[in-house]
Amino acid sequence: MNSLVIRTDKLTKRFGAVRAVNGLSLEVPRGHIYGLLGPNGSGKTTLMNMLLGLVKPTSGEFSLFDPGSDYLEALRRVGAIIESPTFYPYMSGHANLAYFQGISGKGTPRELDDLLEQVGLAPRRGDAYKTYSLGMKQRLGVAYALMGEPELMFLDEPTNGMDPAGMAEMRNLIKGLSAGGRTVLISSHLLNEVEQVCDSVAILSKGDLIAQGKVTDLVRSKDRVRVRTTDDAKAAGILSALEWVEQVDADDDGMVVTAPVHRSAELTAALSRSQVYVAAMIPIQTSLEQYFLEVTGEEEVAAP
Amino acid sequence: MxxxxxxxxxxxxxxxxxxxxxxxxxxxxxxxxxxxxxxxxxxxxENYDAAIAEAGYYMEVSIDDELVGMRVMCDDLRDGGVPPEVEAMPEEQRPYVNFELEDARTRCGLGGExxxxxxxxxxxxxxxxxxxxxxxxxxxxxxxxxxxxxxxxxxxxxxxxxxxxxxxxxxxxxxxxxxxxxxxxxxxxxxxxxxxxxxxxxxxxxxxxxxxxxxxxxxxxxxxxxxxxxxxxxxxxxxxxxxxxxxxxxxxxxxxxxxxxxxxxxxxxxxxxxxxxxxxxxxxxxxxxxxxxxxxxxxxxxxxxxxxxxxxxxxxxxxxxxxxxxxxxxxxxxxxxxxxx
Incomplete structure (x- = not known):
C-alpha cells in the first residue's frame, strides 16, 4: 500500500491571467491530518477542486491513492465538503443522503440512519433540506462526507459560519476522523484551528507553495531564545558566527537568538568559552501563526 | 459501464x-x-343535425352548367367514404361535389373534428x-x-x-x-x-x-x-x-x-x-x-x-x-x- 495518499507534481491552474495555483508539488502521507494554510485567494480551494475533478488543471499532474489507479474509483473512496455543503433543497436530508449513497454504489440504508443519528439530524431526517438551519446543513454535509467510510477526506473551511461551540465540536470531529488510518486534507485560513488539529501543513500564498512539513518541525525551525549575558555586544558576535544560529537580534532586553531550543546548552558553552556568561535564557515559543506571518510576509491574519 | x-x-x-x-x-x-x-x-x-342524419343530406351541385341534385346518406360518408352516386361520377367531375360533401360530413357529425x-x-x-x-x-x-x-x-x-x-x-x-x-x-x-x-x-x-x-x-x-x-x-x-x-x-x-x-x-x-x-x-x-x-x-x-x-x-x-x-x-x-x- 502506498504511503502517500495525495501526490501532486507541478500542478498549475490559471484563470485567464490569474495564476490560482502555481506549479504545486505536494505529498500528503496516509493517516495524517494535513492542513492547507493560506489567506483567502491563496489557491487552497482551487487545489482541492482540482484534486476532486471539479476544476481542470492547466498543467501538471496529480494522483489519489496509488498512481495510475482509476480516478473515479479513487473518488469513491473520498469524502468531501467543499465550501458550503450543497444538497437538493426539495428533498429531505435522508433522501439526499440516500441519493448520494445510491450513485456511489456503496453503503446500506442502515448506515444512513446511523450517520443521521451521529450528526444529530435523526429527528429531522424527513424534513426538506431547505428548511434546515445553517448548522443543520453543515451537519448534513459532515454526514455526506462520512458516507461510505472514506479513506480520504477533503474539508474546505469546515468551520465557516459556525459559532465557537460548533467550531469546537468540529475540531473534535476532525481529530476523531483520523482514527483508523484515515487521511484528512483540511483547508483553512484560521491558523489557530489548523495548529490544533493538523499533523502536517502546507502553506500557500498567491498560488505558490511556501513551506510544507510537520507542524512541530516547521514551528521549531523558527525557535528562538531570549538571552541576557555579561557582554551582549560580544555575545552577539560569537553567536552570529555559529552556523546553526539563524539570526541574532539585539534589543533593549538583551538579544533574541533564532536557533533550535534543544541546542541551548551548546549556545551557553560557546559563550562561556569566550568568557561571556549567560545571565538569563528564556525560550520563546513560535506559534504557527507567527511562523506563517514570517514566511508569507503577511501583516495580519483573520482572527479565529 | x-x-x-x-x-x-x-x-x-x-x-x-x-x-x-x-x-x-x-x-x-x-x-x-x-x-x-x-x-x-x-x-x-354543435354541427350535428339529427334530421339530416336520419333523412340524409340533399345537395345540389352545378356540373357543366347543369344543376344536379342528390341525397347523400350519412352512413355512406363514414370512414371517409363517398356516396355511390359520387363514386359513379367521372374523376374530373368529383371536385364539383367535394365542397358539398364536406358540408354533408359536418352536418352528419362526421367532420374532421x-x-x-x-x-x-x-x-x-x-x-x-x-x-x-x-x-x-x-x-x-x-x-x-x-x-x-x-x-x-x-x-x-x-x-x-x-x-x-x-x-x-x-x-x-x-x-x-x-x-x-x-x-x-x-x-x-x-x-x-x-x-x-x-x-x-x-x-x-x-x-x-x-x-x-x-x-x-x-x-x-x-x-x-x-x-x-x-x-x-x-x-x-x-x-x-x-x-x-x-x-x-x-x-x-x-x-x-x-x-x-x-x-x-x-x-x-x-x-x-x-x-x-x-x-x-x-x-x-x-x-x-x-x-x-x-x-x-x-x-x-x-x-x-x-x-x-x-x-x-x-x-x-x-x-x-x-x-x-x-x-x-x-x-x-x-x-x-x-x-x-
Missing amino acids: IAHLLVLARWEWFKLRRRWAPWVLLGILLLFTQLVVISSFFINR RDFFVLPASIAQGLGVTHALSIMLFMFLVASALGSEYSWGTLRTVLTKGSGRWQFLGSKAFTLLIMGAAGLLVVSVGVLVSSLIFGSFAPTGGIADQGDWAGVAKTLGKSVYALVPYLALALFFTVLTTSTGVGTALAFGYFVVESIMVGILAAFWDWFDSVAQFVLGTNVSAWMQEEGTAIVSLSPLNVDPPGALHAFFVILAYALIIGAGAFWLFQRKDVTGAKGD
Missing part, C-alpha cells in the same frame, strides 16, 4: 420524480390535450396538436433538470462522489428522454380514456372507427424520436450558460427564431428552399407528418417538406452533433459553486 449508467439513471429518476416541474409540465400537456378532445366533441355536437375524440385517430391527433407544445415543455424540463444542478451547486456534490462527468450527463439525458416518452404515453392514454368517454356520447355513435392502431404506435414512436434533437439542444445551451433560465431562453429562441428565419428567407429567395431541407424544424415537422394527422408546429408553410427518411437522418445528425457538443463542453468546463439563480 452500462451498469453504472443504469444505476445513475435510476437515481436520477429518484431525484426527478420528487420535483414539481415534471408533474406540472405533464399536467399542462394533459390538460391541453383534454381540452382539444372535449372542445372537438362539443363542436361536433370527430377524429379528435374517436379512437384510434384521436391519439395521433392529440400527439400532433401538442407537438410544438410538448417540445417546448420538454426543453424546459431538460434545462431545469440540469440548470438547477448548477444553481443549487449540487453538481459539485454529485461529481465528488465519483459518478463521472459524461456518465452523469448521459444518465440524465437518458432519464429525461424516458420521462419525455413516458409523458407522451401518458398523454396518449389520457386521450384514449377521454375518447372512450366522449366517443360513447358522440351522436354518430361508436367509440372506435375501423382505424390504424399500428399507426398510433408509429406516431408515438415518431413523437419520441422528435424529442431527441431538442433534448440535445437544451442540454447544450444549459451546459454552455450553466443556467436554467438562459438555457431555456436560448433553446426556445432557437426553436422559434429558426422557423421564422427560414420562413422569411424562403419567401425572398427560392434557392433557400434547398437550405431549408436541412434545417431542424423543417425536418422534425416533415418527420411527424402523417396522412390525415394535424401537426401543430412552428415550421414555415412556404417550404417544401423533405421526405421521412431524409428527415430521419437530418434529425439524427442534429442530435449527434449538438449532443456531442454538450458532452464535450460538460467534460471540459470547470464546476464552480452554487449560483443561486
Whole structure:
C-alpha cells in the first residue's frame, strides 16, 4: 500500500491571467491530518477542486491513492465538503443522503440512519433540506462526507459560519476522523484551528507553495531564545558566527537568538568559552501563526 | 459501464420524480390535450343535425352548367367514404361535389373534428396538436433538470462522489428522454380514456372507427424520436450558460427564431428552399407528418417538406452533433459553486 495518499507534481491552474495555483508539488502521507494554510485567494480551494475533478488543471499532474489507479474509483473512496455543503433543497436530508449513497454504489440504508443519528439530524431526517438551519446543513454535509467510510477526506473551511461551540465540536470531529488510518486534507485560513488539529501543513500564498512539513518541525525551525549575558555586544558576535544560529537580534532586553531550543546548552558553552556568561535564557515559543506571518510576509491574519 | 449508467439513471429518476416541474409540465400537456378532445366533441355536437342524419343530406351541385341534385346518406360518408352516386361520377367531375360533401360530413357529425375524440385517430391527433407544445415543455424540463444542478451547486456534490462527468450527463439525458416518452404515453392514454368517454356520447355513435392502431404506435414512436434533437439542444445551451433560465431562453429562441428565419428567407429567395431541407424544424415537422394527422408546429408553410427518411437522418445528425457538443463542453468546463439563480 502506498504511503502517500495525495501526490501532486507541478500542478498549475490559471484563470485567464490569474495564476490560482502555481506549479504545486505536494505529498500528503496516509493517516495524517494535513492542513492547507493560506489567506483567502491563496489557491487552497482551487487545489482541492482540482484534486476532486471539479476544476481542470492547466498543467501538471496529480494522483489519489496509488498512481495510475482509476480516478473515479479513487473518488469513491473520498469524502468531501467543499465550501458550503450543497444538497437538493426539495428533498429531505435522508433522501439526499440516500441519493448520494445510491450513485456511489456503496453503503446500506442502515448506515444512513446511523450517520443521521451521529450528526444529530435523526429527528429531522424527513424534513426538506431547505428548511434546515445553517448548522443543520453543515451537519448534513459532515454526514455526506462520512458516507461510505472514506479513506480520504477533503474539508474546505469546515468551520465557516459556525459559532465557537460548533467550531469546537468540529475540531473534535476532525481529530476523531483520523482514527483508523484515515487521511484528512483540511483547508483553512484560521491558523489557530489548523495548529490544533493538523499533523502536517502546507502553506500557500498567491498560488505558490511556501513551506510544507510537520507542524512541530516547521514551528521549531523558527525557535528562538531570549538571552541576557555579561557582554551582549560580544555575545552577539560569537553567536552570529555559529552556523546553526539563524539570526541574532539585539534589543533593549538583551538579544533574541533564532536557533533550535534543544541546542541551548551548546549556545551557553560557546559563550562561556569566550568568557561571556549567560545571565538569563528564556525560550520563546513560535506559534504557527507567527511562523506563517514570517514566511508569507503577511501583516495580519483573520482572527479565529 | 452500462451498469453504472443504469444505476445513475435510476437515481436520477429518484431525484426527478420528487420535483414539481415534471408533474406540472405533464399536467399542462394533459390538460391541453383534454381540452382539444372535449372542445372537438362539443363542436361536433354543435354541427350535428339529427334530421339530416336520419333523412340524409340533399345537395345540389352545378356540373357543366347543369344543376344536379342528390341525397347523400350519412352512413355512406363514414370512414371517409363517398356516396355511390359520387363514386359513379367521372374523376374530373368529383371536385364539383367535394365542397358539398364536406358540408354533408359536418352536418352528419362526421367532420374532421370527430377524429379528435374517436379512437384510434384521436391519439395521433392529440400527439400532433401538442407537438410544438410538448417540445417546448420538454426543453424546459431538460434545462431545469440540469440548470438547477448548477444553481443549487449540487453538481459539485454529485461529481465528488465519483459518478463521472459524461456518465452523469448521459444518465440524465437518458432519464429525461424516458420521462419525455413516458409523458407522451401518458398523454396518449389520457386521450384514449377521454375518447372512450366522449366517443360513447358522440351522436354518430361508436367509440372506435375501423382505424390504424399500428399507426398510433408509429406516431408515438415518431413523437419520441422528435424529442431527441431538442433534448440535445437544451442540454447544450444549459451546459454552455450553466443556467436554467438562459438555457431555456436560448433553446426556445432557437426553436422559434429558426422557423421564422427560414420562413422569411424562403419567401425572398427560392434557392433557400434547398437550405431549408436541412434545417431542424423543417425536418422534425416533415418527420411527424402523417396522412390525415394535424401537426401543430412552428415550421414555415412556404417550404417544401423533405421526405421521412431524409428527415430521419437530418434529425439524427442534429442530435449527434449538438449532443456531442454538450458532452464535450460538460467534460471540459470547470464546476464552480452554487449560483443561486
